[in-house]
Amino acid sequence: MIEQVTTWLERDPDPRTREELQYLIDEKMVDELADRFKSRLEFGTAGLRGMVGSGPNRMNRLVIQETATGLGHYLVKKVDNATKRGVVIGYDGRLDSKQFAHDTASVLTALGIKVYLTHAIAATPIVAFGVKHFNAAAAVVVTASHNPPEYNGFKVYWENGAQIIPPHDSSIAAEIELAATRPLPLMPIESAEANGLLEWLTDDYYQAYRQANNQNPLLQNDADPSKMIIAYTAMHGVGADMAETLLADAGYKTFFSVDEQRQPDGNFPTVNFPNPEEAGAMDMVINLADSVGAQIACANDPDADRFAVAARKDNGEYQMLTGDQVGALFGQYLLDKSSAERPLVGNTIVSSSLLEKIATSHGARYYQTLTGFKWLTNVAMLNQSDESPFLFAYEEALGYTIGSQVWDKDGLSALVVFAQLSAEIYNQGKTLWQQLESIYRQHGLYVNAQRSIALNPDSPPIGDKLRASPPEEIAGLKVLVTEDLKASLKFVTGGRTEALNLPASDVLIYHLEGGARVIVRPSGTEPKLKCYYEVVEAFHESAEYQTVQDKAQASMDQLIKQHQASLS
Numbered sequence: 001m002i003e004q005v006t007t008w009l010e011r012d013p014d015p016r017t018r019e020e021l022q023y024l025i026d027e028k029m030v031d032e033l034a035d036r037f038k039s040r041l042e043f044g045t046a047g048l049r050g051m052v053g054s055g056p057n058r059m060n061r062l063v064i065q066e067t068a069t070g071l072g073h074y075l076v077k078k079v080d081n082a083t084k085r086g087v088v089i090g091y092d093g094r095l096d097s098k099q100f101a102h103d104t105a106s107v108l109t110a111l112g113i114k115v116y117l118t119h120a121i122a123a124t125p126i127v128a129f130g131v132k133h134f135n136a137a138a139a140v141v142v143t144a145s146h147n148p149p150e151y152n153g154f155k156v157y158w159e160n161g162a163q164i165i166p167p168h169d170s171s172i173a174a175e176i177e178l179a180a181t182r183p184l185p186l187m188p189i190e191s192a193e194a195n196g197l198l199e200w201l202t203d204d205y206y207q208a209y210r211q212a213n214n215q216n217p218l219l220q221n222d223a224d225p226s227k228m229i230i231a232y233t234a235m236h237g238v239g240a241d242m243a244e245t246l247l248a249d250a251g252y253k254t255f256f257s258v259d260e261q262r263q264p265d266g267n268f269p270t271v272n273f274p275n276p277e278e279a280g281a282m283d284m285v286i287n288l289a290d291s292v293g294a295q296i297a298c299a300n301d302p303d304a305d306r307f308a309v310a311a312r313k314d315n316g317e318y319q320m321l322t323g324d325q326v327g328a329l330f331g332q333y334l335l336d337k338s339s340a341e342r343p344l345v346g347n348t349i350v351s352s353s354l355l356e357k358i359a360t361s362h363g364a365r366y367y368q369t370l371t372g373f374k375w376l377t378n379v380a381m382l383n384q385s386d387e388s389p390f391l392f393a394y395e396e397a398l399g400y401t402i403g404s405q406v407w408d409k410d411g412l413s414a415l416v417v418f419a420q421l422s423a424e425i426y427n428q429g430k431t432l433w434q435q436l437e438s439i440y441r442q443h444g445l446y447v448n449a450q451r452s453i454a455l456n457p458d459s460p461p462i463g464d465k466l467r468a469s470p471p472e473e474i475a476g477l478k479v480l481v482t483e484d485l486k487a488s489l490k491f492v493t494g495g496r497t498e499a500l501n502l503p504a505s506d507v508l509i510y511h512l513e514g515g516a517r518v519i520v521r522p523s524g525t526e527p528k529l530k531c532y533y534e535v536v537e538a539f540h541e542s543a544e545y546q547t548v549q550d551k552a553q554a555s556m557d558q559l560i561k562q563h564q565a566s567l568s
Contacts, residue, residue, distance in 0.1 A: 004037055008054070011184075013103075014061040017054035024054075040180070043067065043173040045165055045374050049144055049153035052096055056180070059152040064100045065184050067154055068107035068140075070176030072185075074168070075113065075137050079159050082137040086114030088201075090127030091142035092303045093238050093264025094152050097121075100142045102189055104154075109192035110185035113137075117189075118201045121238045121264055123304035124155070125410035126209045130201070131161040132407075133208060146275035146301040149268050160381060161407035163374035166503075210242065213413055214249050218334065218391070218403045221250075221420035228423045230255040230296055231289035232415075235274050235281065236265040237302030239412060246416050256292050258284045268302070276301055276308030276398060286310050286318045296422055296432070300411040306398040307414035311422075311432040321432070323396040324352035324448050326418070328439055329432065330400060331355045333421040334392045335362040343391035344384050346376055349485075349502075349509065350450075350519055350532040351396040357443040364391070370485075370505055371521075373399050377407040396448065437545050444515065445537040447552045453529045453564055462529050462567065463506050463522045475562035477512035484508055516555070518563055529567065533559055 005025065012018045024033050036055025041048050041063060048067060052059045075082040087108055091097035098121075105115045116134060118127065127141045137159050144151035156172070158164045164172070192198035213219055230247065232255055234240035240262045247255050260270050261284060268274045271281050276299045289297035289312070297310040297318055309326060310318040321329075331345060335358065346367040347355050359366040365388045369375035376393040384390040384404075394400045399409035402417050425435050440446070455462060463486070470491070471479055482491045483500060485507040490498040510518045515536030522529050537552035 001033065001037055005033065008037075008056070008062070012054065012060070012062045013065070017060045017062075021054035040176070043070075043169060043176055045163060045169045045372065047140075047153060047155040047164075049147065049151060051150050052152050059096070059100075059154075061099065061103050064103045064142075064154060065107050065186070066179045067176050068104040069111070069179035069184055070174075071138070071140070071156065071172055072108045072111040072113055073179070074172045074175045076111065078168075078171075079137040083112045084114060085135055085137040085159075086116055086199075088116045088127055088130035088134060088136050088139040089142075090118040090122035090124075090130075090139075090201075092124070092144075093121050093236070093266055094142075094144060094149070094302075095266040096152055097142040097266075100152065100154070101140075104140055104142070105189060105192065105198060106186045107184065109195075109197040110187035112197070115192065115198045116201050116205075117198060118205070122201075122206070123238050123242060123300075123412060125305055125406045125408065125412055126206060126242065128157050128161060128408045128410075129209045129212065129406050130205070131157050131159065133205075141303070143303040145303050146273075146277075146306065148273060149266060157408070160378070162377040162381070163372075163408060165374050165378050206242070210245060210249070212405050213246055213416065216403055216405055216413070218337070219250070219413060219416055219420070221424060223420060223424040223427050225251040225419070225423045226253070227426060228252060228254065228296075228419060229292055229294040230298060230419060231258070231285050231292060231294040232256065232297075233258040233261045233282075233285040233288075233299045234264075234304070235271060235276065235299055235302055236261050236263070236268045237274070237300060237304055238264050239300035239304030242412050243300060243304070243415055246412060247419060250416050250420065252419055256288055256294070258288050260284065264302075274302050276306065282308065282310055282320065289318060290316075295426060296418075298415055298418070300415065301398070304411045305409045307400060307411040307418065308398050309418060313433060314431070322448065323394065323398045324354065324446070325436055326398075327351065327394040327396070327400070328354050328358060328446075329421060329435060330392055330394065330402070330414075330417065331358045332435075332439055333424070334402065334417075335359065335364055338362075338364075338391055340387075340389050340391065342388045344380060344388045345391050346380060346393045348372070348376065348395045349507065350521075351394065352446050352448050352534060353517065354439075354443060354446040355394070358439070361442070368502075370503060370507075371395070373401070373409050375503075377401065381407070440545075440548075441539045441541075445539055445548050445552045447535050447537070447556045449533045449556055449560060451531050451533070451560055451564065453531060453567060455529060461522060462520070463508065466508055466520065471510065471566070474510060474512055474518055474566070475559045477514060477516055477559075479510050480513055481511040482508065483511075516559060518559070531560075531563065533563070535559060
């Protein structure tokens with residue numbers, strides 16, 4: 001390891017991380033050094049993401065330069081006219097993001113690849129928008145999204161505008177491994193600009209994204225916005241300026257931003273974890289909403305690709321809507337508005353199956369993918385047609401994309417559309433909760449939950465155990481269908497077997513009587529099992545909503561308790 005550490009010190013261009021590494025050496029912090037050098041940060045379909053620090057198992061300037069070199073070589077090999085078409089690069093407000101973005105530009109331009117570099121911070125969807133806008137070969141966003149302050153990341157979009165999928169991830173990773181053993185190409189930003197290889201994306205580009213949103217027919221609504229009061233937070237991220245601009249463009253004049261969280265700050269001083277899903281993360285925007293009498297309290301995560309919302313209830317308190325509840329509201333609203341013959345909508349296997357019921361009732365086409373937005377958009381491109389244009393997709397982890405302007409989740413356009421659907425509902429004298437109730441009364445009340453179970457590190461893989469002894473029932477409910485994504489097979493009670501049209505993945509899905517569902521996904525990196533649960537409670541015409549909700553929650557609690565006990 002000493003030779004590896006010495007070589008790293010010689011190659012590292014950053015005096016800060018060299019000093020950090022030298023300190024670890026001087027203090028003989030062997031375990032920490034071993035962790036830094038045990039492997040490289042794994043480059044996958046989400047690119048890179050990890051803690052900032054020295055060494056190949058951290059995010060730092062040398063890792064970024066090696067990664068950019070590998071990406072550049074792969075683009076030149078695989079994408080037609082990659083050097084001329086170029087790569088769009090943008091970055092969020094984290095402490096190292098600008099430097100990492102400029103390092104990426106220096107490498108790519110040294111390889112002869114044109115670069116479109118944002119002149120300032122930019123939301124992830126604004127950068128992803130540039131792939132189609134420029135017909136670029138790829139895009140890179142330096143962001144760690146909603147991870148803690150000590151993290152950063154390197155996210156890659158392919159020439160089709162979506163996040164990369166296999167085999168691009170492993171092929172780029174192989175090129176990165178080669179780059180780590182060779183001298184790195186670098187061209188100063190000033191030289192790249194002088195040589196015509198770098199174009200700065202100034203305000204005109206940001207306005208192009210704004211105009212595309214304003215002209216998108218899916219973002220149009222005639223509902224009077226004047227009665228809506230909206231509270232919003234950027235959560236110390238990069239979304240505020242564009243979010244506020246788009247809301248104003250759509251006619252929303254009464255909205256308020258949380259001042260303390262409005263400006264980008266990579267230290268995230270007012271939140272323990274800058275993720276709207278985490279307990280307490282929405283407290284400040286909900287307090288603001290309460291103080292101004294807003295119907296909804298909205299948030300983007302720090303790179304503004306996710307959208308979260310809490311809505312006021314009849315008792316005046318605010319409650320978070322789950323990602324699946326927002327997805328159901330979007331699905332109902334957008335399908336009601338669509339003029340397409342059979343619009344295409346989809347979600348992931350761990351998201352609520354309610355969207356499929358809503359789609360069927362509208363005569364729409366529905367598709368389902370593995371977990372991850374990269375699958376939602378790449379599969380949508382394959383399935384859309386003139387008869388079935390892509391309309392909408394979502395994942396339960398607060399990711400939504402509406403139309404094909406950006407082939408990734410876009411928390412900014414989602415904010416606007418949610419404001420519009422809310423205005424329409426409130427102008428009808430209803431609330432969002434009443435709208436959800438009407439959807440549930442039509443299709444059944446769907447409740448979804450997720451739990452992670454720690455396993456004994458010495459125990460055999462839980463997936464193998466479950467496949468060796470398939471359960472016939474779970475929590476007293478008969479297993480009707482088992483989908484084994486690893487085998488790409490569906491096993492139906494009675495002995496029938498069908499092929500599954502999903503990429504192979506270590507996932508088991510159990511469909512139970514009564515519409516309940518259990519999904520288990522063993523972790524590939526730690527002794528943990530991720531479990532996703534869904535229960536469906538029938539909604540009789542005369543039933544009280546609270547009674548049905550309580551019954552569904554009791555069924556969910558029992559399902560989780562008994563299923564987890566069966567795995568111990």
